Structure formats: structure tokens, C-alpha cells
Amino acid sequence: MRSATVMFAVALSAITLASGVKAAPPPLPEEPIPSEASLPADYPQGWALIQDFNFNSLVDGRTVVVDTGNPAQPLKGIIRTAQFGNTLFAPAKHEIYTAETFFSRLTQGERTDAITIWDTATLKSKGEIVLPGGKRQQSVTYAGTFQFTNGQKWVLISNFTPAQSVTVVDLDGRKVLGEIDLPGCAHIYPTGDRGFTTLCADGSLTSIQLDDKGAVASSKTVANVQDIDKQPLFGDAAWIGKTAWFVSYHGQLQGIDMAGAVARPLAAKLSVGTAEGGAPEWRPSGWQVIAADAKGLLYVLMSPAGKEGSHKDGGTEVWVIDPATGKRTQRIALSGGATSIAITREAAPRLIAMRLDGPIDIFDAATGKPVHSLGTTIAFNPTVAIPVP
């Protein structure tokens, strides 16, 4: 057999290096390697975290850090968010959290559910908290299955086996505090100082406050919050301050004040309104269909082809409603359609219009005019966006 150096000797002898050959200009300089990029620990407000569901390889979901203002290089980095994963963002702590599921042999073997803690500047893992029981809820991305409480010191994670419960995790202490059974209820909306609200199958909600060990301190049910048969609410809400704004399949808007220990549905009966040209009618449609801006306007993604079963198809317009007046203030036409929307917190806010099959377009939220398209340069299947707050 050959000596250890054969293979590289051939390669080495094949190339001659010199510092300059022709008269002018001097050659381009050598470039240092290895070289790895990092990000600002504090992201600008034009940035967002976008969840890439990656339907063709669900085991390999991601979260992408995106500069929505840079069509040449919008993708700033990729964080692993494996297997129907979820993402949370704590800018003040310079951390991103992902809730993930792994198998020891990719698709089979031992299951591990874990929260991974990522550094915003390096996008490297700072550690993980393993979750017990292999029961983390796996769904197409909903914000409501992974949420902060207790001033971002804790997170709450939905479980579904299909028994429903919530695991309480102390991020700062890197440990699991406990689990709360929630039969018949789904999704988590932070409520009060150290609690959450969940929506239940009979149309009620239940608000729970936790003690300092993460156990239930109080629980209160509010009936008749939604009519799941006739006016079901989309699962993901838009937040204006401490009020979560939901929209129904038919366009009714329901605010729920989550400031206190018990959620308080607002009495105002608001609607996205109607318009000509629907066939049969305009309805909200898409995945993340409602968003809010810093001024307190609501944006709802609308389809003119609204009917039973159309609620996830995606829309062609965004309707802007001022919940303070109940008036619709604007209609924004989306040239490429969208399945999810979000609004940046920039001084001049922008609308992020995402399609589940990849393309992402950016609009001026105030004027509704297209700013630029980011094409499919970011994610395979963008589901939800978390703009930098």
C-alpha cells in the first residue's frame, strides 16, 4: 500500500503559488480562513424570526433569522427547530428558544423532547432542557403551543398524546417545574403576571395563575367565549398591549384582555367588514391570518373565495382595522398571495406576506405599496413570523 503522503503530495505538487505575476494591478489579497460570521446580539427592528416547517423533511424544521429590508441577503442564519418545532424570542436576554423533538435514529429509536437555548449573536446552542414524557404537542406551527410567562423567566409547552396538558419550565433555572393537566383545552396565551389562558372545546376559556413553584394557584373558567360550530376563532392571536385579538372564520373580531389574573373578553362586537367581489364571500383565510402593529391597528389576511373549508387556503388582500373605532382603514392587495402575515415594529412598519410554498413579499404597512419581494430566498415552507419587538 502507498505511503501516507501520496495523496496530498500529488495535489501539492500540482499547484504553484506566488504573490504576484503580472505588472499591475497587484493580485487580490489572500483571505483569512477559517472565518465565521456572527450577528449583532440586538437585532434591528426590520428583522424577524421565521419558522420553516420544511414539509418535505419535517424532521429537519428550522427557524430562520431574516432581514426583511435586504432583498440581496435576507437570510442571516438558520437555527435548528426539529420535528414540528416551535420558537420563542427573548431579545433582552439575547436568547432564542426552540422546542424540538429528536429520535436517536432520525426517524426511529429513542425519542427526546427538549428546549434548546440559542445565542442571538452566534446562533450557537448555549444548552438545553430535556422535557419529560415524550409528549410535546406536534402540530403545524402555532404560537400558542410554546409561550412565555412570569416575565420570560418561564416557558409553557403544550402536550398532546392526545391527552392535553402544559409543561412548566424554568428557563433561568434550566429545569422542568411541573405539568398541568388541561383536558379538553388547547393553546396557551400568557395572562397576568404568572399565568396563562387556554381555549376549551365547549367554547369557554380557562385562566390559570401559577404559584412560584409552577403549580396551579388559581383557575377560573369564562363560558361562551366562542361558538366553535358557527364562529370558530383562528388559534393564533394578534397582541395589542396585553389584549389578544382573535378573528373568526367569518371575520368577527374578538379582543380578550389578558392583563389580569383572569382573561376578560371585550364586549365590543367588531368585524373585518365586507366587500364586493367575493365568490361566495370575503373571509379571513390562511395560517397566521391576524397581526397588529405598534400603533394598535389590526391586519387580517382575506380571501375572496371564502366558504366552508376555505379558512387555511390563504388570501389575496390584507384588511386593516382600527379596533379603537371598529373601522376598516385600508385594503392592501397582495400581488403574490399569502398564507401568513406579520408586521414589523419599525418606525415605518412593514407587512411581511409569506406563502407556505416559499415566497415572501414585503409591503409598506402604512401605504400598502409593495417594497420588494424576497422570493424564495429564505425558507422552504414559512409558517409564522416573529418580528423583532
Next chain:
Amino acid sequence: MRSATVMFAVALSAITLASGVKAAPPPLPEEPIPSEASLPADYPQGWALIQDFNFNSLVDGRTVVVDTGNPAQPLKGIIRTAQFGNTLFAPAKHEIYTAETFFSRLTQGERTDAITIWDTATLKSKGEIVLPGGKRQQSVTYAGTFQFTNGQKWVLISNFTPAQSVTVVDLDGRKVLGEIDLPGCAHIYPTGDRGFTTLCADGSLTSIQLDDKGAVASSKTVANVQDIDKQPLFGDAAWIGKTAWFVSYHGQLQGIDMAGAVARPLAAKLSVGTAEGGAPEWRPSGWQVIAADAKGLLYVLMSPAGKEGSHKDGGTEVWVIDPATGKRTQRIALSGGATSIAITREAAPRLIAMRLDGPIDIFDAATGKPVHSLGTTIAFNPTVAIPVP
């Protein structure tokens, strides 16, 4: 909080089932669930195993069982072949073997290299053999990095760290036998009863025979088998009996007889020939560019845009050469182009023409006429095919 049965009670009360409503015809019958399909343990000769590299999620590579004669349902099943994996097929044992790499946290954490043993009928894992050292060679798929020897009782696996070696594994005994250092040499071609040949960086080959413990019993180098600068050979060979047929970047054909303990390059100087219309010239081009049929004809994938660096671009024709006479007997035009080819062992053999970006077309190998297209119904990035022998 609600009782455990709330959520399903709502669903249950919502649906009424009955066995028949209208007069005629009777309703479609209830269908049994759960229900899982299985395959014949012995695959028909029109089937093949096709490696799906899955470039967009390399951690999630697959091997697909394909019926090339069924354009409606060509995909018969998917086997995991994670992270630059390789596949071998032992029809007599009703087993498929994959060489894979896993990380405990998908992209990070503890690395495990393993051979997984799959049942041909159920496509379920029958077990695995963990490989030591985390050194399994990861490349775009080459057949030569995972090969049988010793009558399919053993397999050989290439390692690359970039130190080069081969791990010897006893499949029947489910254990690793040992490792053979091969500095400066790459790829494995089964040779003799219990040995292999490897190609080396100085253009030589080395043939090694193993003892019954998997250690080196004999080693012999044959110099000047290829000129890697001027006439490099594509790595994957086409086998006619125990002769491996290689093609060079410029279209020279080199047979190497692997029947004995030491590989014996054939003296015949054969070529794929030339043709008009090249710009600059016709050359072999693609990934798996050479294949053989049961009658001993060679098929080479050719590009008219041949030049330095064109050798992986893919081709537009397949040229058929009879190595017994050295004559080219046919030119097959590929309407959709191809990057890899294979020939089934059916009585009327078919040409499988695959493109790395997905599409797969089937041709009659004897007439060169298109049979049907399978479109992109099979794999994201098909690299190589193993037709049922």
C-alpha cells in the same frame, strides 16, 4: 377545568353513523383500519432501489423502492438512509443494508455511524451494527464506498477523516471485524472470493484479499491503471460478470477483471467513440454515467458540451457499446436529459434515466424508444439506482 371526556364527547355527538340511507346502491363498505401495506419479499426485475440524496435536507437521505414499470404508483416505499448514506441489496437474503450517520440532536451532539438491516417485504429495520470511530466516508453517493465481499456475508465501508481506511463488517454475525488502512486510495470493488480492489492516487490499483477474520491476507499493487491528470476514470463502474468496466472523462473504456485475487486490467483499448455536433465535443457526463445490461452491453451517458469541468453536468444521449467487439451499437436520445443511468435486468431491459433535480424517465434499452416518464414522483435528488438483479 373540564373533565377528561369533554373534547371527544363534542366530536362524538357531532356525527351520526348509519349503515344505509338511500335506496340504491348500498353505501360503500367500511374499510378496515389500521392497515399497512407490505411488499413481495422477492422484488420483480422491473424494480430498483434509488438513492435519494435529498440535498435540501442531507440529514434526511432516503432509499426508495421503485417499480419502474408503474407510472401511476412507481414509489413502493421509503427506507431511511440518513446523512450521505449508502445502500446495498441482498435479494437472496431478502435484506437491504444502509450505511448511515446520525447525531443525537439531528445536527449536533453525539455522532453514531451504523449499518441498518431492512427487511425487503416490510421495509422495517431488523437491527443495526454500530460502526466505530465516527469516520464513515460522507460523499455524494458512490457505490464504491459500501460494498459486499465474501459472498455477501460481509460488507466493506470506506472511511475518510481525511485519513482513508476500510471497515470490515460481518453481516451474518452482526459485528465489526476490523479496519484496514488505505492511505492514498479510494473506493472498494469486490475482488476474488474474499477481497477487494481500491484505486490509488498515483494511478495504480491495489488488490487485497482478507483472511477469515477480516484481516489482510495478501496485498498487491498494479501500477499505471489510469492517468488521473489526462484520462481520469469515473468512480462508479458497470459490472459484466466479474469484470468492472470504467469510463474515463474523455470516453475511454477500461475493463478490469476482478475474478481472481488480484485485479487484472484488460488490454483492449476501447472507446465510446465520437460523433458530430459536439460543442466542443461529446464526452461522458453525469453522476452514474456507465451501466451494463444482462447481455453484456455497456451504456454510457454522453454530453455534447464536453470540456474540462463538464464531467458531472449530465448528458442528453446514451451510447451503447459492445465491449466484445468494441463497436458502438446504438445512440439513445434522452428527451429530458439525465445525470445517472441504470439498466433493468428484465427480459426486455429498460433504461432508467434519472436527473439529480428529480425527474426519472424510462426507455426501452433495446430500441431506445421512450416507454414512459415517472416525472418527479419518486425522489427529490436521485443519485444512483440499483436495479433488481
Next chain:
Amino acid sequence: MAGFDKLTEKLARGLARGTSRRSSLAWIGGIATGAAILPVLPVSRAMAAPHSAGHNRPPITSGNPQDPGDRSQCDYWRYCAIDGFLCSCCGGTVNTCPPGTEMSPITWIGTCTNPADGRAYVISYNDCCGVSSCGQCLCNRNEGDRPQVRPQSNNDYNWCLNTQSSVYNCSAAAIVGVAVEK
């Protein structure tokens, strides 16, 4: 929780076997009667496009005129509330999981109108589990789909539950009964 798991599994299986109680709510009536087959939706079509461009898959049919349609297409009548890769395109059939996968015993339910006999059938959508995403024939239709608070009517869950692995491969659609509006 194990006891509850068993209970819900029993309920789900009971429902799938067609032994549930005879009562109904308004919402299911609205779906079960007079609901035309939805066209393939723009976004679903766009998602499916990369895998079918330039090639028309021959239709996969039942051969039974009472069960018409192409089982490789999203607009096949049984798929009125499906979400995922069609097992017919993945090595399985309309109601059978591909080799190598395990069928989830817990499912979501749709009520789809068969255009041949006008009946509303209860369809059990069972996910096939333990092999990675099939990647073929992606469909998402939502007739009768309701938010996640009503799990049995929601197709956003990964229903690979109580299987050895929760990795999702494709979704099958089996007839488990005929729905009647009372």
C-alpha cells in the same frame, strides 16, 4: 395519563368503527349536506407543483363507479379534510399505509360527500408514521376542519400518536361509515 390515553383511544377507535351515538350538531349537518367538492386550492397547488411539473401521473382509480376520482389528486372526494402527503402516492393506498410505516390508531375525522351516490361518508384520516416525509402529493383541504380545541376535527396535529415513532410520512383516508343528518 395512561388511563386517559386508553379512554381516548377507545373513543377514537369506537368512532372509527362506526359505533357512536346517534345525535348530531348543526355544524356537521352544514358540512354533510349539499357540500360540493372543493377545487384544489391555489396555495396547495403551488406547494404540490415542484413535484409534478412536466409530468402527468396516470390516474389512480378504484375501478368502482360508485367511488369515482383520482386518488393521487387533492380533489378526490374522500380528501375533503385531509392535510399531508397522500399515501396513494407514497407506496400505500387510499386507506393503507406504505410498507415500513405504522398507522396511527388515533385519527381525525372528516365528512365528505361522494358525488356518485350523494352520501356523506365519515372518513377517518390516519397518519402513517416512522418514516420521513413522503414528499409526494401534498394536499390540504379543510371542510369541517375546526380549531385545535376540537382535536377530532383538526388536521393540524401530527396524529402520529401512540405509534413507535411520531415521525410523519403520509395520510390515508378510510371510509368508516355513512353520516346522517337527523
Next chain:
Amino acid sequence: MAGFDKLTEKLARGLARGTSRRSSLAWIGGIATGAAILPVLPVSRAMAAPHSAGHNRPPITSGNPQDPGDRSQCDYWRYCAIDGFLCSCCGGTVNTCPPGTEMSPITWIGTCTNPADGRAYVISYNDCCGVSSCGQCLCNRNEGDRPQVRPQSNNDYNWCLNTQSSVYNCSAAAIVGVAVEK
């Protein structure tokens, strides 16, 4: 094997640093001189298509007339022997790995002609590792690419070697010297 690993790493690094011996073989001369920039190849283009349809990414340029071209495109001069996702499209730059990844210390080498100054530069292609496939700007060009028996000239290897993880994200292309034919 450890000693050999160190040796090869040293050789690879030495080559990357531009300190290798002054000699040449015919093959490199054939590549280094007179080689025009290859057009983007049909299959490479087809593979890239699903991720760029209907959108033109604005060019990513150096701003230096002596280093012309769009670093998000396969036909940029430095990419003459690249195989993989361009780090310029993945959060890195032409010669920098994206945040969260680790650059492989061991590389393959290409010799690419800069159309602005006519020089043949030695390009070190370094894989970025530890994050899953970027999925953007896939390119495969093979000027001077040789079979795997000559690793330094082969781009089919996953060069994520001697990194914490061998998972491949993207490939960077750094100038490490000027090649001269003697």
C-alpha cells in the same frame, strides 16, 4: 490514524496558506490558463430553479472592479470548482461561514481565472458545518475536479471533517493565493 490526520491537516492548511512548494503538473496548467468561465450548467440550473422562480435576487457584489461578478450566482468566477449551497446566500459571505456554523479546517482546492486581471487564483472551498442544508443557491462546477482518489481536487466529499458536527450547511470560497504555471 491520529498522526496521519494531523499530517494531512497540516498539509491542507499549508496549502491554504499559500506556502506550498513551487512545482506544477500539466493538469493544473490546463486549468489555470486560458480557461473561460463556464456557463451555469443545465442540471445545476434546474436544481436551483425551485428556489428562485419568479424572483431575481439583487446581485451580491464586492464593490471592487478587480473582483467582478455576482456572488449569489453559480457563474461567479471563484466558484469554478464549487459544489453545494453558496454561503453568500445563507447568512455568510463568499469566504465566511454563516452564524451558527463551524468552518471545516480541511478543504478542497480549485484554480479559477479572474476575468478582471486574467490571473488564476487558488481558491479554498471550505464547508460550513453543524447546521442543516442551507437550501439556497445550489451550484456544482467542476473545473479541475478529479476523482475521489485525489481528495484535494474532489468536491464530492462532505468536507465537514474535524468539526464538531459533520452536518453540511454551505460552502465558502476564499482566495488563498495565485497559481502560476511554470
